[in-house]
Amino acid sequence: MSDLGFVETQRVVLGTEDDPLTLACGRRLTHVEVAYETYGELSPDRDNAIFVCHALTGDAHAAGHHGDPARRGWWDNLIGPGKALDTDRFFVISPNILGGCQGTTGPLSIDPATGAPYGLDFPLLQMSDFVAVHQRLLAHLGIERLLAAVGGSLGGMQVLQWMVDAPEQVANGVMVASSSRLTAQNIAFSAVGREAIMRDPNFHDGRYFELEGPAARGPKIGLAIARMMAHITYLSEEAMTEKFGRRLQDKTADVHRMGFGVDFEVESYLNHQGNTFLDRFDALSYLYLTRVMDYFDAFADPDAAARIAAARSRALVISFDTDWRFDTSHSLRVLRTLERAGVPVTFREIRSAWGHDSFLLQPPGYHETVAAFLDHAHEVCS
Amino acid sequence: MSDLGFVETQRVVLGTEDDPLTLACGRRLTHVEVAYETYGELSPDRDNAIFVCHALTGDAHAAGHHGDPARRGWWDNLIGPGKALDTDRFFVISPNILGGCQGTTGPLSIDPATGAPYGLDFPLLQMSDFVAVHQRLLAHLGIERLLAAVGGSLGGMQVLQWMVDAPEQVANGVMVASSSRLTAQNIAFSAVGREAIMRDPNFHDGRYFELEGPAARGPKIGLAIARMMAHITYLSEEAMTEKFGRRLQDKTADVHRMGFGVDFEVESYLNHQGNTFLDRFDALSYLYLTRVMDYFDAFADPDAAARIAAARSRALVISFDTDWRFDTSHSLRVLRTLERAGVPVTFREIRSAWGHDSFLLQPPGYHETVAAFLDHAHEVCS
Structure with a gap:
């Protein structure tokens, strides 16, 4: 097992005046730029892509380093040669999300209509808007279907929303320390x-x-x-x-x-x-x-889980026993809703002392579970 | 069971230039004023006094009303004729604590040395300082020994500290949703x-x-x-x-x-x-x-609990199952430490949906438990 070396963040324009991004709220963005990184090689059949969705304060820099080998991406323990997201076999894509501030268009970006930053004039987003931009990035990379989408916390919510919005595009979804909807607390x-x-x-x-x-x-x-x-x-x-x-x-x-x-x-x-x-x-x-997280309600549409089942997508749901930000009951709700609809779901509650932060760490059994799920997914799909 | 009617907050000077209050930190306060209320009548033998210690944002106005019968004291459901702190039998004392801002000397009070408010020049306090002022109030009222001291949250901490500092003065301590020391969280x-x-x-x-x-x-x-x-x-x-x-x-x-x-x-x-x-x-x-709560560590002195046992004081410790501010493990630590030293302790975890706030409410079994404990204490002491 070794680490990825130097990686570079790439940028691409995925929304233009001619091809604007229409958001869930109805408003349009006429300039959408996305910062992203990729690790590993896309297979000739384009069937080994894994999409990483980051959490609230994450960014595109999930693995490898930008020059200082001591400072590595936020999920470098999970992504790399021989790791759970094995870059010797998988092509891993990791973008900064829409509304962010680390390379992808967000409220501090210039509004083409005014020439000044949007500020609060930036449109309010919904989880589906993140997914819509992810889909544009996927199309840009010439990939039709993902072997897997993987995310922790807000990242897992993007995975779930993607499975709801376009289940045929996500063969396998991995949701770690995540939720289908927030509680009042x-x-x-x-x-x-x-x-x-x-x-x-x-x-x-x-x-x-x-x-x-x-x-x-x-x-x-x-x-x-x-x-x-x-x-x-x-x-x-x-x-x-x-x-x-x-x-x-x-x-x-x-x-x-x-x-x-x-x-x-x-x-x-x-x-x-x-x-x-x-x-x-x-x-x-x-x-x-x-705010996107507050309003998120993946199963608000009662047919959402059935669509995932019809597409024969599969899911891995992981929680951590000491996580009280999104405790196991959040994961169990996802598990039960998907299972009731007939989606094959693997669920595991991992023992870890570290609470919600565990999804960024390596408590025993966590990475092994992700690796086993992806290995099996890869065999089935190849 | 009926409510207390109109009550008035009283004020008394309990520290002067001639009789300053020396704090745990060594500094002296040469003017200490205390706001307090009392409910019920002191018995001729002066053996029916119950001292109420308030929580972080409480005040002296624990029961009855100040003119508008619809707006009642913060523990009016517990204190009154026929209630758990039965004012037909008990003499209840409720002061605002030192460092507060509702009638008792605190950081906004005038520093006699400068003629201006203390601000951050007000001395840092410790739990024993609250107790020292409570003791002065008790002496002012001509009472040597309390039938009971009762408090929730920070109030319970004052009760515990009082039992540690002067166990002979507190025949019975009631600590609700409280702790002997805070966790890092x-x-x-x-x-x-x-x-x-x-x-x-x-x-x-x-x-x-x-x-x-x-x-x-x-x-x-x-x-x-x-x-x-x-x-x-x-x-x-x-x-x-x-x-x-x-x-x-x-x-x-x-x-x-x-x-x-x-x-x-x-x-x-x-x-x-x-x-x-x-x-x-x-x-x-x-x-x-x-800050007083952060530093509080009731059993830092390993002989503290033994002193309470030697004075034959008794304790009632109550927690609420959904309280995550000071969960049951806090109460269990108090219980075990006191029991190990031979203090007779009654413990009860009350089921309540309302978390830490439950100590201000009336979940089934809570007030009944306090009433039974005080009834027995009253019989034993009378």
């Missing part, structure tokens, strides 16, 4: 994060890019708070206890030196997470992408 | 709330009262965000689902009218909670009181 966490962003004085009604000086960097306070809060939900209580417990940041500190700063290690961790996030993510994308 | 939620407050531009290093115009109201954005986030942890996931589900706020709205406002009912609820909180609570008190 899930929505609540995202809502408070959005409020923190929108109430930040530097939000400036979503046109912070028009402000002068440091304010033009936008609602950095609100975005950091949103990220810190979200991070609490990504780790299990057990993982936080194991990782930080009640340890004080300054080992020499005692209760008589307490203050309101980062006294505890867990506070230092959250501050770091909040602040580093500012360098790589945009507040408007945070609003747009979380 | 508990601390994390409070930490993010504090960050939201302190990063708010109107925090002004804790001297927002010196600002001009509306800014003098302080870090209202940060405080609302902190409250909204905390509220998510006060309700169980089940309760949120039952109360709001995925219902949209505007019944006529559909996915095509989605936006970033309060589309979902749960968003409307959180916004309301965040905004109404601003009228009754102060950001500095929020910082000070949450």
Whole structure:
């Protein structure tokens, strides 16, 4: 097993004035650019493609490195030669999603109609819009049908929506730590994060890019708070206890030196997470992408699962026992709805101490399960 | 069973230049004022006093009303004639805690040394400081020993600390939905709330009262965000689902009218909670009181529980099965530590759909358990 080496992010225009992208809301985007990466080689029969859908704050850079071998893509442990998404056999495609801020068109992109960034004039998106852009990328690459679509969290929702919208295109769907629809509590966490962003004085009604000086960097306070809060939900209580417990940041500190700063290690961790996030993510994308998740309801159409069954698509659903962001009951709902319709589904709840974040890690049995499912899928399809 | 009628909040000075309050950190407060209420009559033997300790955002007004019979104290369902804290038999005392903002000395009070509000110059507090002020109030009322001290959440922590600091003074302690020490996740939620407050531009290093115009109201954005986030942890996931589900706020709205406002009912609820909180609570008190909870560690002294046993004090520990703010494992730690030392403890996990908030509500078995414990305590002590 070895790692992918240097990889380059590619860019392609997938929507133009002549061939605009019509969104679920009815509005059209006349310029859609997509950043994506590919790993491995497409087979002559074009039947070995695996599409990776990223989570809320992910990007196209899923594997390999961009120059510094120490800094690798976010799913580098899963994708590469000999790994579960084995690039010696599979052709892996990984784009940044629509509405994002890492190369693909989003709210900070230039609106061709005005010559200025969209801001809040960017149209509200739905899960199907992500899928529509993925489909355009697939067509651009000359691929008709995927061996598999794979994603964790919001990535798994894209996989499920793709199976609902075009089941004949996705022979196998892998949904990890995901959901078919959010609970009120899930929505609540995202809502408070959005409020923190929108109430930040530097939000400036979503046109912070028009402000002068440091304010033009936008609602950095609100975005950091949103990220810190979200991070609490990504780790299990057990993982936080194991990782930080009640340890004080300054080992020499005692209760008589307490203050309101980062006294505890867990506070230092959250501050770091909040602040580093500012360098790589945009507040408007945070609003747009979380809102898509709130409204997502994969099985709202009662025939959705039956269509997947009719296309003979198969699914792998994985949850983690300590994930409380999207706990196993979310995965069980997907499992039962698909099974009731006759879709062949493999389900596994993986034991992992790390909560929702587990989908990015390698707890025992997780990658092995994905590998076995894809190996079998490959044999069946080849 | 009937309700208490009109009650008045009383005020008393319990620390002066001549008799300052020395805090656990070593600093002294030369003016300590306490707001409190009492319900029922003190018996001639002064042996029927029950002390109520409030939670993070509580106040002295636990029962009865201040003029509008429709707006009653926060524990009015528990305290009154014929209720669990039966004011026909018990003399109930309920103060606002030190560091608070509802009548008792806190960070917005005037520092006698400067003639201006303390702000962040107010000393950092520990749980024992709350107890020390409670003890002064008790002495002021001419009471040596409590029949019981009762509290939920932070209130239960004060009860436990009181039993540790002066077990001979508390014959019976009732700790509801409480803890002997916070987990990393508990601390994390409070930490993010504090960050939201302190990063708010109107925090002004804790001297927002010196600002001009509306800014003098302080870090209202940060405080609302902190409250909204905390509220998510006060309700169980089940309760949120039952109360709001995925219902949209505007019944006529559909996915095509989605936006970033309060589309979902749960968003409307959180916004309301965040905004109404601003009228009754102060950001500095929020910082000070949450920090006391972070550092609280009742059994850090390994002899603490043995002292409670030696004083022959008894305890009632109650948790709620859906409380994930302080789940049953917190109560079990208190139970086991006390039991191991030989303290007679009654423990009950109450079934309730409402999560941490249950301690303010009346799920079946909860008030009955408190009543039975206090009835027995009263018989034994009388």
